[in-house]
Amino acid sequence: MIINLRAQLATLMLFITLQAIAQKPTSKMQTLVTSGHAAVNGINMYYEIHGKGDMPLVLIHGGGSTIEVTFGNILPYFAGNNKVIAVELQAHGRTSDRDAPESFEQDADDVAALLKHLKIAKANIMGFSNGGTTTLQIAIRHPQLVNKIVVIAGSYKRDGFMNGFFDFMKTATFESMPQPLKDAFLKVTPNQAGLLTMFNKDKQRMIDFKDISDTDISNIKALAMFIVADKDVITIPHTMAMAKLIDGAELAVLPGIHGEALGEATTYKAGSKAPQATAIFVQEFLDK
Template sequence: MYYETYGSGSTPLVLIHGGGSTIETSFGNLIPLLSKYGKIIAVELQAHGRTSDRDAAESFEQDANDVAALLKHLKIKQANILGFSNGGTTTMQIAIRHPEIVNKIVVISANYKRDGLLPGFFEGMQQATLDNMPKPLKTAFLKVTPDQKKLQNMFEKDKNRMLNFKDYADESLRSIAAKTLLIVAQHDVVTLEHSVQMAKLIPDAQLVVLPGTHGSFIGEICSTESGSKIPEATAILITDFLKR
């Protein structure tokens, strides 16, 4: 499992990328803005970027177990976890399945039920091919793993992970004990109504709605807006939440 570390300090912040992504595509613009936080560990999940694959389907549950195993390997007893998009769904699974290793979580643009995504999402996913994958994500993958077959494999596994996604029970979200910050964009692929519902279910969760689209407010490569100061504001919100 590939990971990178930045900075130093106790209670590291673990960053979990979105589907089809690498550390750089999800967090290349955000990591420098979070530099004042302290120690950061950015990971790449199964079949993504520089992490190897296994003879098994991807799932958010397995991704959660992989991150927990990494922290155990690194002898880190507790961490803050931040996940974007599919990484946010994985972050919730970590808090549900491995509460003992979690201090706080930041869940960005993630869903826990299928109907939390915009209408037509799953219908479009059924017809999706590698040609539909955003070019910046394909380019970034091939830059760190120059193998077209591995890119195709990652795409198919990501696609099937979403198509096979089953709703989480409301009770699962109610069981999350970690302090939680939910962030979503005004024009995200996750509906505002769904994000509000999540904030109601997770005990004492805080919800922030920011202007922009999916990923734009963290400077994600496919939606970053030149000259925008919103990612800086997002980093301040995140750091303030984690430090309190």
């Protein structure tokens, strides 16, 4: 297992960032985008396809988010090197809801059904935050579909979250939801009731979050990379523990807060090269 910890990371990220600055997005203005909805498991699931490539890269957003919120600042870099399939999960963005709670297991099954609909036999899967936990469930429940996984700030046990996280979730109100997430949802689906439903279902899913067993994680055979920020919602020891459970897994601790390395909308700093640097870093893993 390769573990890139803080002492090594400063040099590594400086090198990557210098590379990133020297490179430009290969297809930010050129990549053709197709989009659509697929009827899967009782929902109408929205997806976008960017770029070209033999091994697709599936992007799974974080809780309360859309494709643009989580990946808007990093997707163009991946699209220059991959066929990227970005999805929106149950009740999020342009995807419809079902008369059932959200769950990471169901999200995994929905993504698997979408890939079947698109006639994708195998793909790389990258998920952020709640999308990272969904990525783990895809690797557990649908291993035949998975080539490699990249889990960014994902979790598999309740004790992996920062202190006080679940106490906060119990008392969280719609008013406390970050405004950029509300604006992003309403931009693509102008439905205030749908936005409130997404918030309530996301909140309840986290309140009800149940640990994934060490056995299930250790049974993942896909090549894996785990990424966490040094000031993340998910702890570094928790991410290290996941990486240790999967043979050959790689681990990177990147500077910043939750989502900053991706350029996630609520944490993005104008002009930051972090998304480009992270894309280069991840792409090297995907290309091995």
